[in-house]
Amino acid sequence: MVSEFRIRTETESNMAKQSGSNKSRLYVPEPPFRPGDTPDYSHISVPAAHSPVRPDPLCDADETRDHATSLIRVMRFNGETQGDWVPGISPEIKRTALRDIALTRAMDERMFTMQRQGKMSFYMKSTGEEAVSVGHSLALQDTDMIFPTYRQQGILINRGASMKEMMCQCLSNSGDPLDGKSIPVLYSFKKHGFFSISGNLGTQLIQGVGWAMASAYKNSDEIASVFTGEGATAEGDFHYALNFASTYRAPCIINVVNNQWAISSFQGIAAGEGETFAARGTGYGLATLRVDGNDVLAVYAATEWAAERARRGGGATLIEHFTYRKSGHSTSDDPSKYRPESEPDVWPFGDPLERLKTHLILIGEWDEERHVELLESCKKQVRETYKSAEAMGNLSGETRVNDFTMFEQVYEHALPHLDEQKRMFAQERD
Ligand SMILES: Cc1ncc(C[n+]2csc(CCOP(=O)(O)OP(=O)(O)O)c2C)c(N)n1
Structure with missing residues (x-):
C-alpha cells in the first residue's frame, strides 16, 4: 500500500509514462520545488486528527x-x-513540553547568532522539529539510553542537562566537559544517558541496537532509543540495525526523523x-508507527506505546516522525540555494x-499573556547562561x-608516540 501522505514528484510520473520505450533510464529524483518556485503542498492530504487504531503494545508486528x-x-x-x-x-x-520546546528553540537561536558573530566555529539548529525530541524524551524513563543524532538537543534540555556545559562545548572553551575532543553540538552526556554523538552518520544505529540486546541479555528493563535522519537510512548501518533489532527482538525504539531534507538532498x-x-x-518484521512529528502529543503517545512494547518483551519498533527542518542544515548551509525560501512557512503540518x-489555551490551561512571559523567560535564561558560559572563553x-588535554583520556595507558608528541608540543610552547 502506498501512503497518501508521501510526496510524489512530477518527474516521477513523467518517467512512468515513458516506460513504454522498453529502454532502461537512470532515474534521478528531483524535489517538488526549487528556489524561485511557489511551493504548493495541497496534494498532501493532512488528515484530521483521526488516528489509525491503537493496537495492544504486545500485538503481532x-x-x-x-x-x-x-x-x-x-x-x-x-x-x-x-x-x-x-x-x-x-x-x-x-x-513542561511547551517550555522545553520553547527553551530548545531559544537556545538554538542564540547559538546560531553567536556563531555568526564569530564566537564559535559551528552550530546546528533543530527548529521546527523540537516536538520530536521533547515529546519522545517525556515518554521515556531517565534510565533509558539515547543514541542520538545532532538534532536531539531537546532531549538534553528535557533531561535537565546543564545548558552551560552544552554552550561551553560549542564555544570550545575551558568549560567544555569534553575538553575539545568533540566539535560543537556533538554532545556526550553519560550522566543523562545520552551517548556520544558521532560525526559519521549512522554509527549509533548498530551501537544502540547492540546496547539494547545487552540490556535484554541482562534481563534489565532499560531500553534504548536510537535516532537517525531519513537521509542516513540510505546507509548500510540502518539496515544492519533493523536486521539485528528484528532477529533478536532487541528492546529498542528506532526513530527515523523525516525532516524532508538531508542537507541539500x-x-x-x-x-x-x-x-x-x-x-x-x-x-x-518490526512493529512500525508513523507519526505527525509536529504534534507533540502524538509523538508522546507513539513513544509510550513503543517503550511499553520493548520493556514487556515485544521487541523493537520503528517510528517515522514526519516533520520539517525549518532552518538550514547547519551554520555552513544556505538553504536558499536548493529550496524556496517560503517552503518552511507553507509546510502543511504547522509549527510544533x-x-x-x-x-493548552483551548483546554483552559494557558493564555497569551503566560505565553509571552514564557518566551521572555526562556530568552532570559539562555542569555544569562550564555553570558556565564562565554566568561570561560570563546573562539x-x-x-x-x-x-x-588532547593527549589525555583517549587511551587507558600512555603511548610512547603520544608522549613524544606531547613533549615536542610543550617545547614549542616554551
Ligand atoms: C557517513 C557520513 N556520510 C556523510 C556525511 C555528511 N553529512 C553530514 S549530515 C548529512 C545529512 C544527513 O541528513 P539526515 O540523515 O536526513 O539528517 P538531518 O541532518 O536532516 O537531521 C550528511 C550527508 C557524514 N557526516 N557521515
Missing part, C-alpha cells in the same frame, strides 16, 4: 502494517484532541518517493510550539583551553 503508511495524529489544528492515541498526561506535563534521494520510511521496518500552545577571544 503484522498488526501495525497499516500504521506504516498512515499517520498518527492527536491534535487538530484548532487544538482539539481526538482518537484513541490521546495520551493520558496532565496539563503540567504538557506545559530531498527525502526522495533516500528512496522516500516510493514507500514511507516507516515501511522499511515492515520489511524487517504553536500547535501545543493552541491546545574569537581568549579561550583558556588546556591544549594538553
Whole structure:
C-alpha cells in the first residue's frame, strides 16, 4: 500500500509514462520545488486528527502494517484532541513540553547568532522539529539510553542537562566537559544517558541496537532509543540495525526523523518517493508507527506505546516522525540555494510550539499573556547562561583551553608516540 501522505514528484510520473520505450533510464529524483518556485503542498492530504487504531503494545508486528503508511495524529489544528492515541498526561506535563520546546528553540537561536558573530566555529539548529525530541524524551524513563543524532538537543534540555556545559562545548572553551575532543553540538552526556554523538552518520544505529540486546541479555528493563535522519537510512548501518533489532527482538525504539531534507538532498534521494520510511521496518518484521512529528502529543503517545512494547518483551519498533527542518542544515548551509525560501512557512503540518500552545489555551490551561512571559523567560535564561558560559572563553577571544588535554583520556595507558608528541608540543610552547 502506498501512503497518501508521501510526496510524489512530477518527474516521477513523467518517467512512468515513458516506460513504454522498453529502454532502461537512470532515474534521478528531483524535489517538488526549487528556489524561485511557489511551493504548493495541497496534494498532501493532512488528515484530521483521526488516528489509525491503537493496537495492544504486545500485538503481532503484522498488526501495525497499516500504521506504516498512515499517520498518527492527536491534535487538530484548532487544538482539539481526538482518537484513541490521546495520551493520558496532565496539563503540567504538557506545559513542561511547551517550555522545553520553547527553551530548545531559544537556545538554538542564540547559538546560531553567536556563531555568526564569530564566537564559535559551528552550530546546528533543530527548529521546527523540537516536538520530536521533547515529546519522545517525556515518554521515556531517565534510565533509558539515547543514541542520538545532532538534532536531539531537546532531549538534553528535557533531561535537565546543564545548558552551560552544552554552550561551553560549542564555544570550545575551558568549560567544555569534553575538553575539545568533540566539535560543537556533538554532545556526550553519560550522566543523562545520552551517548556520544558521532560525526559519521549512522554509527549509533548498530551501537544502540547492540546496547539494547545487552540490556535484554541482562534481563534489565532499560531500553534504548536510537535516532537517525531519513537521509542516513540510505546507509548500510540502518539496515544492519533493523536486521539485528528484528532477529533478536532487541528492546529498542528506532526513530527515523523525516525532516524532508538531508542537507541539500530531498527525502526522495533516500528512496522516500516510493514507500514511507516507516515501511522499511515492515520489511524487517518490526512493529512500525508513523507519526505527525509536529504534534507533540502524538509523538508522546507513539513513544509510550513503543517503550511499553520493548520493556514487556515485544521487541523493537520503528517510528517515522514526519516533520520539517525549518532552518538550514547547519551554520555552513544556505538553504536558499536548493529550496524556496517560503517552503518552511507553507509546510502543511504547522509549527510544533504553536500547535501545543493552541491546545493548552483551548483546554483552559494557558493564555497569551503566560505565553509571552514564557518566551521572555526562556530568552532570559539562555542569555544569562550564555553570558556565564562565554566568561570561560570563546573562539574569537581568549579561550583558556588546556591544549594538553588532547593527549589525555583517549587511551587507558600512555603511548610512547603520544608522549613524544606531547613533549615536542610543550617545547614549542616554551
Ligand atoms: C557517513 C557520513 N556520510 C556523510 C556525511 C555528511 N553529512 C553530514 S549530515 C548529512 C545529512 C544527513 O541528513 P539526515 O540523515 O536526513 O539528517 P538531518 O541532518 O536532516 O537531521 C550528511 C550527508 C557524514 N557526516 N557521515
